[in-house]
Amino acid sequence: MTTFLQQAVRRGLYLLVIAALTLTACENDSLLSPEPPAEDLFTNYVALGNSITAGFQSDGINGQTQQASYAVLLAQQMGTSFTVPELNLPGCPPPLTNPLTGERVGGPDAPECALRATPPPRRINNTAVPGAAVLDALSNLDMESNANTLTTLILGGRTQVERAAEVNPTFASVWLGNNDVLGAALSGVVTPDNVTSPDVFQQRYSAVLDQLEAAGAEGGVLVGVADVTQVPHLSPGAAYFGAEQQGALPPTFQVDASCAPAALGGVGEETLVPFGYGFGELLTAAQGGTEVTLNCGADARVLSAEELTSLGTAVASYNAIIEEEATTRGWAYYSPNPTFAQLRAAGDIPLFPDVQNPTALFGPIFSLDGVHPSSTAHELVAEEIADAIDATYGTSLSP
Amino acid sequence: MKQSYTPSAQPQRTRLLASLMLVLSFCFLTANDAQAQGFGIFEQGTCASARGGAAAANPCEDGSSVYFNPAGLAGTSGWTFSGGVSNIIQVGDYTADDTGESTDVDSPVSVVPHVYAAYGATDRLGLGFGVYVPFGLNTRWPTDFRGALLGYDNNLQSIYIQPSVAYQLTDRIKVGGGLVVSVSSVELNQRLDLAQQLAEPDQGVTFAQLGIPRNTPFAEATLDADPAVSIGGNFGIQAALTDRISVGARFTTPIKMEYDGEASFRQVATDLVLPAGNPLGAPAGTPLDGVLQQSFTEGPLVTQGIETEITMPAQFVAGLSVQATERLNLLLDYQWTGWSTLEDVPLNFEVSTDDAIVLNYNNSHNIRAGAEFDIDEVWTVRGGYVYNRPASPDETVTPLAPESERNRPTLGLGVKPFAGVELNLAYQFVNQNDRRGRTRGADPGEQVTTDLNDGLYRIDAHVLATTLTVRF
Numbered sequence: 001m002t003t004f005l006q007q008a009v010r011r012g013l014y015l016l017v018i019a020a021l022t023l024t025a026c027e028n029d030s031l032l033s034p035e036p037p038a039e040d041l042f043t044n045y046v047a048l049g050n051s052i053t054a055g056f057q058s059d060g061i062n063g064q065t066q067q068a069s070y071a072v073l074l075a076q077q078m079g080t081s082f083t084v085p086e087l088n089l090p091g092c093p094p095p096l097t098n099p100l101t102g103e104r105v106g107g108p109d110a111p112e113c114a115l116r117a118t119p120p121p122r123r124i125n126n127t128a129v130p131g132a133a134v135l136d137a138l139s140n141l142d143m144e145s146n147a148n149t150l151t152t153l154i155l156g157g158r159t160q161v162e163r164a165a166e167v168n169p170t171f172a173s174v175w176l177g178n179n180d181v182l183g184a185a186l187s188g189v190v191t192p193d194n195v196t197s198p199d200v201f202q203q204r205y206s207a208v209l210d211q212l213e214a215a216g217a218e219g220g221v222l223v224g225v226a227d228v229t230q231v232p233h234l235s236p237g238a239a240y241f242g243a244e245q246q247g248a249l250p251p252t253f254q255v256d257a258s259c260a261p262a263a264l265g266g267v268g269e270e271t272l273v274p275f276g277y278g279f280g281e282l283l284t285a286a287q288g289g290t291e292v293t294l295n296c297g298a299d300a301r302v303l304s305a306e307e308l309t310s311l312g313t314a315v316a317s318y319n320a321i322i323e324e325e326a327t328t329r330g331w332a333y334y335s336p337n338p339t340f341a342q343l344r345a346a347g348d349i350p351l352f353p354d355v356q357n358p359t360a361l362f363g364p365i366f367s368l369d370g371v372h373p374s375s376t377a378h379e380l381v382a383e384e385i386a387d388a389i390d391a392t393y394g395t396s397l398s399p
Numbered sequence: 400m401k402q403s404y405t406p407s408a409q410p411q412r413t414r415l416l417a418s419l420m421l422v423l424s425f426c427f428l429t430a431n432d433a434q435a436q437g438f439g440i441f442e443q444g445t446c447a448s449a450r451g452g453a454a455a456a457n458p459c460e461d462g463s464s465v466y467f468n469p470a471g472l473a474g475t476s477g478w479t480f481s482g483g484v485s486n487i488i489q490v491g492d493y494t495a496d497d498t499g500e501s502t503d504v505d506s507p508v509s510v511v512p513h514v515y516a517a518y519g520a521t522d523r524l525g526l527g528f529g530v531y532v533p534f535g536l537n538t539r540w541p542t543d544f545r546g547a548l549l550g551y552d553n554n555l556q557s558i559y560i561q562p563s564v565a566y567q568l569t570d571r572i573k574v575g576g577g578l579v580v581s582v583s584s585v586e587l588n589q590r591l592d593l594a595q596q597l598a599e600p601d602q603g604v605t606f607a608q609l610g611i612p613r614n615t616p617f618a619e620a621t622l623d624a625d626p627a628v629s630i631g632g633n634f635g636i637q638a639a640l641t642d643r644i645s646v647g648a649r650f651t652t653p654i655k656m657e658y659d660g661e662a663s664f665r666q667v668a669t670d671l672v673l674p675a676g677n678p679l680g681a682p683a684g685t686p687l688d689g690v691l692q693q694s695f696t697e698g699p700l701v702t703q704g705i706e707t708e709i710t711m712p713a714q715f716v717a718g719l720s721v722q723a724t725e726r727l728n729l730l731l732d733y734q735w736t737g738w739s740t741l742e743d744v745p746l747n748f749e750v751s752t753d754d755a756i757v758l759n760y761n762n763s764h765n766i767r768a769g770a771e772f773d774i775d776e777v778w779t780v781r782g783g784y785v786y787n788r789p790a791s792p793d794e795t796v797t798p799l800a801p802e803s804e805r806n807r808p809t810l811g812l813g814v815k816p817f818a819g820v821e822l823n824l825a826y827q828f829v830n831q832n833d834r835r836g837r838t839r840g841a842d843p844g845e846q847v848t849t850d851l852n853d854g855l856y857r858i859d860a861h862v863l864a865t866t867l868t869v870r871f
Contacts, residue, residue, distance in 0.1 A: 031833050031834070031835050031855050044498075081497060085610065113678075115604065115608040115609065115678075116607060116608045116609065116610055118605065118607045118608060118842055119594075119607065119613060119842045119845060120594055120607040120610075120611070120612055120613045121612065121613060122497065122545070122612055122613045122614045123497070123612065124612070140672070140674035140675075140683075141672065141674060141683060141684050145674065145675065147674035147675040147676055147683065148675070148676040149676045149677070149678060151674050151675075151676065151677075152609060152610050152673065152674060152676065152677040152678060153609060153610040153678065154610060155610065156609070156610035156611045156612055156615070156671065157610075157611070157669070157671030157672055157673060157674075157687055158671065168498065
């Protein structure tokens with residue numbers, strides 16, 4: 001009996017093994033998530049930044065402008081999953097459609113903020129928040145923080161680096177620092193209080209990168225601070241002088257001789273007038289019948305040569321710090337300024353708003369607020385950042 | 400060579416009776432902890448389990464015909480008592496699409512008891528009694544698992560208590576049936592997602608719309624229902640077509656269980672802090688947990704009553720038995736289970752807004768093939784194979800019951816060491832196909848579709864069963 005039983009058990013076990021091996025074929029790995037990107041480095045890409053990275057355009061932001069961000073385009077080139085904190089249409093706030101009349105997407109009845117789209121993602125890859133300076137990537141609660149409604153809507157009670165860490169980042173892009181100097185430029189008044197000192201900038205910027213590396217980031221690309229004096233929101237005083245000479249301004253809008261070019265004895269080529277001041281305040285008042293005068297020598301709202309020098313020095317200092325950080329950490333570095341300078345020299349960035357064409361008031365490279373890059377510019381920046389990444393890591397993001 | 404069998408002595412029988420009582424005591428002691436893999440449990444007897452559960456046309460002689468086909472009680476001679484357990488060991492994991500991270504299922508070993516008694520009152524009249532657990536569920540996941548928002552520790556068990564009677568109508572036809580008293584309890588534990596809660600109820604604005612990401616747990620909920628009792632029936636017929644071929648069928652009625660219980664909620668810290676300019680208008684630095692705390696003391700998350708109901712589905716089984724040789728019996732069963740009656744599990748709260756667990760189950764189908772070979776009068780080997788389709792459609796594969804198609808080979812051994820005593824052992828490997836599923840519920844206004852699926856469940860199980868049977 002024992003022999004018979006042993007044979008029976010042996011046969012049973014044999015059949016069981018055959019069955020188990022056959023059934024193993026029921027496992028189906030093809031049901032797993034989509035294939036990871038070609039490069040392990042880009043498995044989890046996270047973007048930190050401010051309004052540019054967030055996809056803010058024409059003084060507004062919504063799901064459509066968010067998808068136009070260079071960060072989204074870069075992720076597509078990486079072939080990696082990239083989630084944005086999508087805002088409902090028409091936006092929060094809705095982008096301008098005509099900056100001269102103030103019309104926005106959705107019309108006059110549109111809500112000021114249409115809130116976040118649902119269902120929300122579990123994690124976000126684009127943690128950038130409009131208005132964020134370097135400090136804001138680290139803290140939403142600091143006395144100097146620039147936290148705003150979008151800070152909560154995008155980050156939901158965490159900081160940029162905290163949300164970035166949740167993604168278990170393998171690669172990061174950081175484009176921060178513009179708002180450490182931009183506020184001063186747009187206000188037309190530059191003081192030590194509204195421009196972050198290089199020492200403080202260095203400390204905060206290093207902390208952001210340290211925390212990203214601690215979260216697992218193996219590489220990244222650091223984008224230099226844009227030369228804020230190159231944005232078309234800022235027009236030379238001489239451009240206003242020329243406009244008056246050509247009769248493009250109403251009779252109630254006077255432009256002082258101080259705004260004339262140097263050849264005519266003025267300082268107009270060395271000064272910049274913020275659009276918000278020149279058009280938003282002076283022109284609006286003049287059109288209302290109030291006589292106004294733009295004075296490039298004495299008007300505190302006009303950026304003087306000294307102030308422009310201060311801004312330029314700050315930007316140069318920031319970018320030296322950023323480039324040094326990139327070199328030290330072995331990350332890629334990209335500065336957008338040479339390209340934007342070329343575009344300005346080529347006339348693609350106008351010196352003075354094209355009031356005859358309000359839907360392209362600031363040309364093809366900038367959106368309708370004259371500060372934030374257009375979708376065309378985002379495409380250009382994404383390509384150049386991809387080149388910088390390829391050059392550093394030997395990848396092949398660029399076509 | 401066939402071994403001769405010698406009846407055992409009376410003292411041995413006494414010792415074995417004591418052993419049987421010990422086993423039965425163990426079963427009852429663990430009944431409160433009885434847990435089961437999957438919603439339907441077919442392992443109601445080790446002998447039948449070893450055959451792949453094929454028993455409708457020829458139930459095992461251990462009293463389990465109370466469940467598998469009450470008609471089989473007719474023709475029983477003397478008393479038969481049996482008791483045993485099926486131990487279900489669930490293994491597997493869930494792999495998330497977006498991160499590739501896997502989380503192992505953390506279910507404990509489920510111990511499912513069964514106890515039967517059968518008595519042949521006359522040559523034609525048989526009586527029986529059984530206590531078994533045909534429906535049960537126990538799935539446990541780590542509390543930090545993303546699917547904890549749908550349930551991380553869920554228990555459901557329906558114990559069927561069934562007195563039965565069977566009668567042999569003719570030499571070839573038997574019928575039987577029994578009243579089923581179902582005693583059922585359910586406990587659901589899950590985390591609640593802040594993103595899905597209303598931040599501004601008057602305007603219908605959710606926290607998700609204010610930037611709170613999905614899967615931000617802020618509370619743990621326990622829905623604990625008191626045991627519910629309801630009545631059903633289990634009926635069967637068995638016919639011998641020839642001396643070697645018989646057929647049988649069983650029908651178990653659906654049983655609707657209505658539960659009353661208590662829902663309690665505990666706050667889970669989010670550690671979120673509101674910055675300046677937040678849409679709630681709170682001062683910068685306000686901890687969100689402090690804002691939410693009121694919900695647990697005087698809001699919708701106070702401890703409150705809850706009502707729910709679950710219908711244990713109908714089952715129909717038809718089977719064929721062929722005595723191929725003197726020693727070899729071949730069996731084949733088909734089972735239909737009416738799961739389509741279970742569209743959702745309503746959760747009617749005393750204070751909070753009513754909710755429901757959407758299931759949308761489909762009727763399921765099983766094919767079971769089994770074989771039993773008597774090596775001699777002491778030893779019997781059994782084997783079987785089960786294939787079953789899942790009840791859950793593609794859109795409701797969740798941590799609660801992440802089921803899929805299953806292929807289940809079985810193997811068993813029976814031994815009769817003494818006269819009137821039989822010990823059965825069985826092993827079953829539950830090979831479940833990988834299946835995509837989800838870890839979250841639908842948002843308000845969102846449809847439950849496969850678009851919600853966000854990962855892959857890979858779950859298998861091992862079942863070890865043993866039953867001791869004594870006949871007088």
